[in-house]
Amino acid sequence: MDFGGLNYYAIVLAAVVSFLFGWLWYGVLFPNAWMAAVGKTEDELKAEGNTPLPFIIAFIAQLIMAWVLAGVIGHLGTGEVTLKNGIISGAFCWLGFVITTMAVNHAFQVAKRALTLIDGGHWLAVLILQGAVIGLMGV
Helix, strand or coil, X not given: CCCCCCCHHHHHHHHHHHHHHHHXXXXXXXXXXXXXXXXXXXXXXXXXXCCCHHHHHHHHXXXXXXXXXXXXXXXXXXXXXXXXXXXXXXXXXXXXXXXXXXXXXXXXXXXXXXXXXXXXXXXXXXXXXXXXXXXHHCC
16 A cells, blocks of 8 residues: 655644634634524623633644545555545545534534534535545545
8 A cells, every 4th residue: 555645734734724714614604503502692702701712722733634634545545646536535534533523522412413513514625625625636
C-alpha cells in the first residue's frame, strides 16, 4: 500500500472553511432551533459567560479533524486524493464515528432528537466540506 501524502495548506483551509460553516449553521440557519434543543434561552447562554474558549477549542478540534481526515484520504494511495474520494471519506467517517458516538451520548443524556439532528447535520457537512477541500487541493 502506498500513501498519497498530506497537503498542510489544504488541512488548514479545510479547518477554516468548516469553522466558518459552523458560524453559518449555528449562528444563521439554526440558532433558535439549537437553543430550544439544548433547552436554553439566549439570555441564559449570555449569563453563562461570553468567553472565546469554546471557539478556540472548536477551531483546534476542526484542525485536528482535517489533519486526520487528510491522513485517511491519503491512505487511499497516490492519485486517489480526489474531490469524490474526499467527500466519500468524509461521509464514511461521519457515519462510522461521529453520528454513532453522538447518538449514544445523546441517548444517555436524554437529549432531544432535534439536538442530534442539528449537531449531526453540522458534523456531516463539516466532514464533507473538509473532504472536498482536501480532495480538491490534493497532495
